Amino acid sequence: MTELPQRGAVWREDIRRRFLAVDTSNVADVLDTLGLPDQGLAPQFAPYPATTGQLAGFAYTIRGQMTPFPLGGDAEKMKACQGVSPGEVTVWSGDGEGICYFGELIAIGMKEKGCVGALVDGGIRDIRWIGEQAFPVYARYRTPVQSIGRWKVNASQVPVLMRGATSRYVEIKPGDFILADDDGAIVIPAERIEEVLAEAERLTAVEVNIRRDLSRGLSLADALAKYGHV
Template identity: 75%
Template structure:
């Protein structure tokens, strides 16, 4: 898929809900793609998150105070439309804050999905850079947690299964209902079905607003 096509897919995904994407994935047999309910937008007004997964993995590794060179190298490889997907075992610490968020945005990164913590939430909110994470914390990663790989398969906490595998190039979508991962090989099929469900829901809402009863709508449109 070329850059223009990827940008168009991302634009279209921003117009559908995670709930419809989840239903489309179910129909294709992908039943465990939802992420844990703890994933939330930071700040709460962050808006929707949509883009192609660029994975970053780290682990608790005590070291001398100073920068994390691997983290910086990983972030420098981000491309426009990517979502940086952070995984690891860093309970209680943040994986990044305001300055790295600014650096990611400068490279065209469309946001971040963090199976861990972030900080500088109010300042990140001023960057128009959506971040979904499991928690926020003032405790930095420096001297505690280091990046050890990028663009490798990672595993994030799931909603209906313990872990959800995220491969580089999968698609990430998050909104008010939560976050979900669409495997790369079905990104376009899921999108077409989610768009169909979206149009169906719009028609139902329109009929309900003009006085059609819920039962009549179900009789007309079937299961939703």
């Protein structure tokens, strides 16, 4: 894996705030033009609660697998969560079905460390209470069934695979950027973050102008003639 230059906290937060001002749809269009058409995640990924708002941050990956073990906790899960840094989104992957990967208390702990949300290729619970924490979570499903005794974390900060929209899986590496909103979730490779963001901002500005002109009475045909396809 190619080593990327280390960026400071100010740069990371600026990037994150700017991504919060663009839509996943524009990002997806930009990725298409760059020859990266399979970065969207499966349509089952949804916000929990539905009012959670956008999710934007740098990927901190956590991987697990179905592993029967005695009740009493998952030390590896706790250890993995301790490594999260400000501006990061925890990305949970694995083979669990019908169980939750985390709930309210882990969300609180991650938020205390500056984590800005979670993307879960599995289930979550305690949704009402997570919502009260203003901690954005996008997951494939919700379930009351805990992971303890069933599913165990076995790695963190490694490349992981998440279910995709146009491909079976999308690879997510530590440091990639995660953006999710009402349209779904998408992954921007770390080495393309600034390039994708700048073009998504340009498209967003064009759309703002189109909506303004339409509200002033310009026809859609004339708007498309003026601005082109977006």
